[in-house]
Amino acid sequence: MKLQQAPKSTYKSKAIALVGWDTFFNTMDISYHTELKILGFRFTNSVNTTTAYTWTAITSRMRATAQAMYNRDLSFDKRIRFTQEYLLVKKW
Numbered sequence: 001m002k003l004q005q006a007p008k009s010t011y012k013s014k015a016i017a018l019v020g021w022d023t024f025f026n027t028m029d030i031s032y033h034t035e036l037k038i039l040g041f042r043f044t045n046s047v048n049t050t051t052a053y054t055w056t057a058i059t060s061r062m063r064a065t066a067q068a069m070y071n072r073d074l075s076f077d078k079r080i081r082f083t084q085e086y087l088l089v090k091k092w
Contacts, residue, residue, distance in 0.1 A: 017045055062087060 013030045017023045023032040036043045042053040069082050 016043060 013028075014036055015030045015032050016034070016036050017032045021032075026032070034045050041057070042050065044050050044053070066087060069079075069086075074082065
């Protein structure tokens with residue numbers, strides 16, 4: 001049985017140049033970007049910026065969920081349970 005190589009599809013591919021990579025030469029004709037979005041997370045060519053974008057998005061979603069639950073009429077023990085099961089697990 002002879003295996004055939006599948007053609008490489010690069011039209012949806014993106015590359016990001018990290019730190020001091022040389023972007024002059026394109027590998028496989030894939031252009032470099034300064035920012036990408038992968039599975040809903042923003043990545044940039046700077047670790048600090050990527051971290052700020054990622055944690056800002058996560059904490060703002062958690063804050064919105066916590067505020068929505070706070071506005072409900074929950075008993076004290078249910079608020080504690082919500083905090084433990086949702087917020088702490090999500091943060092971890």
